[in-house]
Amino acid sequence: MSEFKNKIVFVTGAASGIGYEQAKAFLEAGSLVFGVDIQHDFGNLSAHSHFKSFSGDLSQDEICQEAVSACRNSFGDVDILLNTAGILDDYQTIEETDLDLWQKVLATNLTSMFVITKEVLPQMLKKASGTIINMASVASFVGGGGGIAYTSAKHAVAGFTKQLALDYAGKGIHVNGLAPGAIQTPMNAADFAGDGAMAKWVAEETPMKRWAQPEEVAAVTLFLASEQARYMQGTILPIDGGWLLK
8 A cells, every 4th residue: 555545745836747747646646635726727637536726826925825724624734745836937137037026936936835834834743744845946056947036046945945854854844855957847838939949958958868757756756755765854856867967
């Protein structure tokens, strides 16, 4: 029997891309999955009896709080939190980035993690058990993975993950992060537009010479959430085809 059977898994960004595949993987493992996204269409996930959803803009603090409350009403307290939702900034420099974009990217990619984690953590601490996996990026380590707002936010996600792990590792909370590189998702559709020149360049610059699929990230998520990975704490695990080796 899967160790994830009947575990309550909360996934942000669950309507597409990595979040969708994470939700699907945990459903297949027997979990109860609560998906959150600004989109309303969760595709085939909605047909699953163990899936419930909530639509809202996670850049708004009150929406984050409402989503956690809705999950409790649907399933109960969260066992596994996957803070996956995020947006890009079109590689814009500081000169091209206005304050609204800066605040939107940080609110979605970083502050939502803070608010949702703060809502979920007390019940995890009460049980002395819980897993939190935050979506970092290769842009958490180096420049060039995004623009000024995205790279700043993802660097902060790495710090948030490490400090959270340090503060709560001794209290039964299992905290790590994932750092994807070139993953082919709807969020990266612009790279494949036209003749796909940008997508081809990214593949060529990646040592493995290809983009990854979101299912590959979901598979690593299952491992990182498992008991086998329990001694890993505060790790930001790259899934980047060797990008960071350069």
